[in-house]
Amino acid sequence: MNPENEAEQPATRAERRRQEAEHAHEIEEAVVAALETEPVPSEAVSAPVGGAPVAAAAATATATKTAAPAEATPGEEEPASNRVLREIMNGPVVLSFLAVLIAFIIGGIMIALTNDEVQETAGYFFAQPGDFFGAVWTAVSGAYGSLFQGAVYNFGKDDFATGIRPLTDTLTYATPLIAAGLGVGLAFRVGLFNIGGRGQMLVAAAAAGWVGFSFPMPMWIHLPVAILAGLAAGAIWGGIVGFLKARTGAHEVILTIMLNYIAFYLISFMLRTPGLLQAPGSVNPKSPAILESAVLPLILGPNYKLHLGFIIVAVATAGVWWLLNRSSTGFRFRAVGTNPNAALVAGVNVKNTYVWAMALAGGLVGLAGVMQILGTTPDGMTSGIDAGIGFDAITVALLGRSRPWGIFAAGILFGAFKAGGFAMQASEGVSVDIVGVVQSLIVLFIAAPPLIRAIFFIPAPDGKLTRRPLRRNSKAVSA
Amino acid sequence: MKLELRGITKRFGNFTANDRINLVVEPGQIHCLLGENGAGKSTLMNVLYGLYQADGGEILLDDEVQEFAGPGDAMRAGIGMVHQHFMLVPVFTVAENVILGHEQAGFAGVLKMKEARQRVRDISARFGFDVDPDARVGDLPVGVQQRVEIIKALSQDARVLVFDEPTAVLTPQETDELMAIMQQLRAEGRSIVFITHKLREVREVADAITVIRLGKIVGEAEPTASNADLAALMVGRSVDLTVHKEPAQPGAEVLRVEGLTVLDENGLKVVNDVSFNLREGEILAIAGVQGNGQTELTEALLGLQNKVSGSITLNGAEILGRSVRTILDAGVGFVPEDRNRDGLIAEFSIAENLMLDRSTGEPFVKAGNVQRAFRDEFATEKRTEFDIRSGGINSLASELSGGNQQKVVLARELSRDLKLFVAAQPTRGIDVGSIEFVHKRMVATRDAGVPVIVVSTELDEVVALADRIAVMYRGEIVGIVPSNTPREVLGLMMAGERHTEAPEAAHEVTA
Secondary structure (H helix, E strand, O other): OOHHHHHHOHHHHHHHHHHHHHHHHHHHHHHHHHHHHOOOHHHHHHHHHHHOOOOOOOHHHHHHHHOOOOOOOOOOOOOHHHHHHHHHHHOHHHHHHHHHHHHHHHHHHHHHHHOHHHHHHHHOOOOOHHHHHHHHHHHHHHHHHHHHHHHOOOOOOOOHHHHOHHHHHHHHHHHHHHHHHHHHHHHHHOOOOOOOHHHHHHHHHHHHHHHHHHOOOOHHHHHHHHHHHHHHHHHHHHHHHHHHHHHHOOOHHHHHHHHHHHHHHHHHHHHHOEOOOEOOOOOOOOOOOOOHHHOOOEOOOOOOOOEOHHHHHHHHHHHHHHHHHOEHHHHHHHHHHHOHHHHHHOOOOHHHHHHHHHHHHHHHHHHHHHHHHHHHOOOOOOOOOOOOHHHHHHHHHHHOOOOHHHHHHHHHHHHHHHHHHHHHHHHHOOOOHHHHHHHHHHHHHHHOHHHHHHHHOOOOOOOOOOOOOHHHHOOOOOO | OOEEEEEEEEEEOOEEEEEEEEEEEOOOOEEEEEOOOOOOHHHHHHHHOOOOOOOEEEEEEOOEEEOOOOHHHHHHOOEEEEOOOOOOOOOOEHHHHHHOOOOOEOHHHOEOHHHHHHHHHHHHHHHOOOOOOOOEHHHOOHHHHHHHHHHHHHHOOOOEEEEEOOOOOOOHHHHHHHHHHHHHHHHOOOEEEEEEOOHHHHHHHOOEEEEEEOOEEEEEEOOOOOHHHHHHHHHOOOOOOOOOOOOOOOOOEEEEEEEEEEEOOOOOEEEEEEEEEEEOOOEEEEEOOOOOOHHHHHHHHOOOOOOEEEEEEEOOEEOOOOOHHHHHHOOEEEEOOOHHHHHOOOOOEHHHHHOOOOOOOOOOEEOOEEOHHHHHHHHHHHHHHOOOOOOOOOOEHHHOOHHHHHHHHHHHHHOOOOOEEEEEOOOOOOOHHHHHHHHHHHHHHHHOOOOEEEEOOOHHHHHHHOOEEEEEEOOEEEEEEEOOOOHHHHHHHHOOOOOOOOHHHHHHHHO
């Protein structure tokens, strides 16, 4: 943590945490509301994930075909070039990219509409339309320009070392998002909807923090122990969900939401109670600062906020990739995630798989909590330390289509939004909420591929623009 | 009403599912549409029903060209469809299902249920159906559900009725009853399109037969044509419909089931005190009407049922109560009844599906890593050996036809070192060519000394494959009889009559 930066905008920081906490709460309420109306929300939400292809190598060749009607097996006489083109156009990567593009366009329209100068020039649009378009251009390009400069490279600085700082900020913000996104995405692949990111992050941060500020040790042992403590706490918190689901059949969405509340109030209580997590001599619900020996070291020197956590998360991404795509455990995970019945018949212990998958997912989300306490805010923990990341992680996992490197890229994109959003607000006066709108639009479009296809006139994979075969979608009476 | 299809062409991408199909169905005629799975029959009917829009050609009713934007238009024009997978809402009553989509409401939007019930009763009376308008559809047997579909179509006064593989889910008795209903409808002057791939049914009711292969009409046949001729037309080559096998050479006893009882979730006995044994090199067929405990019996053998009592010993070792993993490792091969639900993972490639139940150790997994080179090599080999027709080993299971999907399941199970092979409904919903293949492999498995249990509701299949036949009724085995037992006797046993004359049967039951 760069002390200079910390001093720079303390007010904004606090404001952001408050906003994020609110944001988190809204999502929770929305999900609870959805639960009441929709009997099986997880299927609805995870459908785009489940429908996406499994083998990363065959990514483009797959999703397109699953939608084809039962009687239509793809013909072999089809020209290869056409097929490849169509598959690429309908491949998840291109659709994700187009979703981002269209979200930015709509975001741009909103920036223009809310800009004072644009509104003013619109008043005499027919007299001088040039003014209007000029104002639109200034507003949108200024906003996105500052977003870019705040997230990637600041051209205002003289030397490369300072100019590149925004990019390192982006990666710093991305670190916990990727970790938590991996946790949510892994659960998705096993057919579980993990919205317990908040709780898992909180317990992990508390455990890592407690080890971090209570036990002075040499760094080479203190840091690993603190990280492992956090991982273990997150894994247990996630594992409880898997265990209860396996044993009682309770739905993981309800379990994770409730465990979020339990974690939040439990940690809040501990932070207010002297002798537990509260800093000695303090009246604030805040823990002591993490000892220097347990803080994640800055990897680019004191001028950059980027810490070792980013490397750890990159390794974790590679690990999850290996797990899902190369290991036999991952093979069974994916089998359970796509067809638990067939997995059961194939001798997979589906219940145990749920427990292990949720424990792993909880551990990964816990890693995000660890990054927060040992990397982002080592000066002490509050009950808002999760900063809404547990919920943003759902978005990141969806955008990354639950594929480890997809999540990695999506996490960096969202990290860039975080880093650049405030720069945009500071320099252009465009509300940071616009960034939130763009983020949400991206996922909205990703969840609705037909919308993207309609906008960009891409034919659907089965050659029809709108109608999907009804027989596949309707639930028939089973014998 | 005369139905005429002229030059119907339907493409999915570059795949032509229907290629210039011409078809004329006269009033009072049952026109059979015969073809393998994936031949394009259902696509054609979905075009007719307005679910798909044709890329070319036209639909004529009584010589008038029709434009169907959706099923609603088709229904209004007088086309009714009885789907293979019923389009009914299970929690609705019969009457509610029948009016669904054509609800007539009175004051304040209150549904006119009284009229709806009366309508169901009227139609039921006309055809001699015994359908209670207030019964919940989900509680009805499959055969009755199908009648609800027929009533639904007739309540819209459908003059053209399409039956899409209606017998796939029916028992032999229900099938016969359906045939009678179709003949009755024909007598009323309705035009009937009957889609099937079961040759016996075709010959029983058809007035005209059109055979489709690979999206094209390949020929018309008279109902008097022989099974072999029809089958040859369907698959494009001559097909061996009889199963050639030598008499069984039973060896040592491998499987012994004693007093096996399985309870369902509600604590009801779905398998009741079943005992039988099985020796090396023989095929035991379990016959019976669907839903008499066969499914639960096979699942109990694989350890998939929870509430079981009694004893199942495989080569002297008790396997009852063991995990599925242990039982698979003990050498039990299993082809589940519903391959899409239990046998395959649609989103997985053929190669991945072929290693589905072998993901715990060598040769497919070493040190926690899937051995992808070995997996692909294995898949390539099995794809050739089992004639799995696909784009390659990386094709998804969902892209395969039913027959090829079943070959994947068979390839996976038969390539393990088996001590017992259990196949539930191994040929359900697959084409003639694949059935022949599946039967051959099962006999080959038997001849290799592996005992085989095959569960089937098709009497033809039971008789063709079995060395001994066990008939199940309401969870019990009513008798185990030799394969040369007359069909009438088997039919009576399937209806619950105990077969006491055969001393062998009595011996087997008490064994």
